[in-house]
Amino acid sequence: MRDEGRKNGRIIRAPENFVDPALVQEISEKGLNEERRGFLRRGFLAAGAALAGGTGIVHAATASGSGGDPEILTLPEHSKTLGKPVAANPYGVPSRFETNLVRRESPGLTRVSAASVSFAPLQGLFGIITPSGLHFERHHQGWHDIDPAKHRFMLNGLVKNPKVYTMDDLMRMPSVSRMHFIECGANTAMEWGNVAVPTVQYTHGMLSCSEFTGVPLSVLLEDCGYDKKNGKFILAEGADGSGMTRTISIERALDDVLVVWGMNGEMLRPENGYPLRLVVPGVQGVSSVKWLRRIEVGDKPYATKDEAIHYIDAMPDGMYRQYTSIQECKSVITTPSGGQRLLDKGFYNITGLAWSGRGRVKRVDVSTDGGKNWRTARLENPVLPKCLTRFNIDWVWDGSPVVLQSRAIDETGYVQPKTNELRGVRGTKSIYHNNAIQSWKVDVTGEVSNVQVY
Amino acid sequence: MRDEGRKNGRIIRAPENFVDPALVQEISEKGLNEERRGFLRRGFLAAGAALAGGTGIVHAATASGSGGDPEILTLPEHSKTLGKPVAANPYGVPSRFETNLVRRESPGLTRVSAASVSFAPLQGLFGIITPSGLHFERHHQGWHDIDPAKHRFMLNGLVKNPKVYTMDDLMRMPSVSRMHFIECGANTAMEWGNVAVPTVQYTHGMLSCSEFTGVPLSVLLEDCGYDKKNGKFILAEGADGSGMTRTISIERALDDVLVVWGMNGEMLRPENGYPLRLVVPGVQGVSSVKWLRRIEVGDKPYATKDEAIHYIDAMPDGMYRQYTSIQECKSVITTPSGGQRLLDKGFYNITGLAWSGRGRVKRVDVSTDGGKNWRTARLENPVLPKCLTRFNIDWVWDGSPVVLQSRAIDETGYVQPKTNELRGVRGTKSIYHNNAIQSWKVDVTGEVSNVQVY
8 A cells, every 4th residue: 555655646634624734744755654644644634724725615516515624635536446438428427426416496486397397506517518417497388309301491481381390401591500598488588576485596597598509590591581571470380289470570699699509519408409409599598499490581470379378577556568688787606695604704815707698708796795885706718698797806704794795797788787776676576587686695604595685 | 099099189100201292282271081091192102102201311220211101191009099107217328219229349450359449420410519329439348337335546656645545535536527529549549551441430439528527637647745845756556456547747736637527428438437537638548547546746757558558550671659549539420421321412421529638620621523623611519629510511312333431620720640641750650640531432322331542
């Protein structure tokens, strides 16, 4: 064991942080032997008392406890043994230590799980790309794994040459790749009332972001010779049992709408519309029809059930607002967020996501005092239109109770509203389109929870 | 069945492309019944003869055969039934029809699969993000799934305060997210000689691109008070049995090197260094040490085995070039590529990847006549430094034999060399750093194969 330790280099795995620097230096220079090991045990146990920085945030998703087990000082097995071969997993999977980071259905949210929602675990995600395995789901009649060789896409209605395309037909056409978020119109719905759901997974987790690849719908409309005089709207229709149908204006259809097969480098996942879906950037997710089987060009809105009586906004006067669809500028702090815990005072990196259905995010401000003072956060590159933007900002927690907030501003100059500003216009009976500022309270014990700040 | 068909809308799944437009129109207006179904069977069989566009490329990874089965005209089960519920897969997986798209070890390439390579299936990928499950692998002593609660990272050597960090310590520090490619220095190695391996997976598949999240190494070096006078190099060391060690100059270490835990939104995969790895943007992959356990600051290069006698370039005069590391500007067409087949003349989208270890890709040119004439391709956004860039260009194949090539130019003005230009300088005995232009031949039958064009 001793020889093997030396042979494998001069490194040890220390059980705690901030041990005596001289000790680290000595180990690094001279290696580890039996006496030194005993010495180290004593040294590390003493060093534990001086632990300045603590172990930081316990992530709800990746809770980790670092015990003081002295046996940890032996060289770990993985530094001494032959590991697993390449392609042991021809298609790789996450670590066995990450099994808690999954999408989850909110218990009791809907009556049927096939017509429900699973939320993406934003509290444990980094950057802007949502791993495809964790993309949120919203199905109206469940999902299927459709054979792409048999799938067909028809374009008809006010067009010169109606066509039926195979997947192979589509995939040889001019394709583009673009990063966009998809957010369900009902994301953050529970916050309209005073129901403060506990975690960011449930408050904001009907949100994901991917690199999509497909053919611009404009190319297909040209290919079929759409009627440029009378074609004012399109109807997009899915192949699942719900027959999901949505109207989209021809201006938008010709702008940046994509007929998509690729998502984060590979084919769409079945839950996300494999083998073909629409992506309508910046617009509530329901318009990005999954398992796309047909687009019809028409001269007026189609007023389907999923746009005339569902996905409408209840206003304070008892009336409903129809055909609202753009996801306005919004942001949320994902760490620290509800359900996480700060184990110590000191330095933290506050991080979160910002986005706008109208273009690029211009700026994100962060408050650590419930909205009295704001500091501008760093935006990570790339900052793309109708795409998530990751922000980060330094913060030193002094141990007192605080309320954390983020506020995004997009390139149109629109500023994400406070809860009471939004409620002043919209009341509290809506389900959809809540883009208010989110507040997370940190109490003296370091517990983070969802609070309503008006 | 008939009623159900009507109830579920007016859509049918047609077995072939470009059927009679009038027929499509009629179906779309009147729906499908028993007589019409018989009519359609006959109609579609006739339409088959008029099939103008064909079914395009057969992807090696997603080969799809669209049979002429008349029974296909019945409404598919997935349009009539309740599908699977949300979170049926709490962590989602690809479609059952995509099981052929996996990373693969080249048979016989190495003696031990734990010290080998698996290649990413570039021929079936889209955009720039490589799905984490398909990221290429290069291990020197196999991979392990290391417990993050027990993993430690030490920074020592010429520093005022050597430190041992837990994962929690690192994850509360200032973090950044950046998209970068990782390419093995040995990518495209077989092409030095006259061995034309058959597919782009094996020619260029030691290449992947991810959004990485971590703490800049410069922050950690400052945190430990590195010696600004004498600290000229760092040594990075991995925790696997191979004790992989690489020297990096302090200038580079302070520039854009990251100590990374996040990859494509989630924690690193075990095969890619979970829970901690180095990412050295633009430099051959071996420097991006996986399972990172230590960085030492020193005053001279360390001349470890993995840089002094491995990862060196055999030159024509019998000498070896050491410490070459930057991955020069390079590109490859991924579709059409070796092993794929064009089933018809007509329109195709030529697509591929370009990258440079020195910054952004400025331009990509594509030739369809073996390098005589070049056209400039479209670059997809974002175009980021030391990151893959996706290019696309239209092409109409007239059915004659052709040679397809791409040529990338980076922002330094460097132009990707032809095979004979590179061999003129480097000879043919190298293993590493082959960035020559790749040629794919399309023969009259539509078969695409790897050819050497000088």
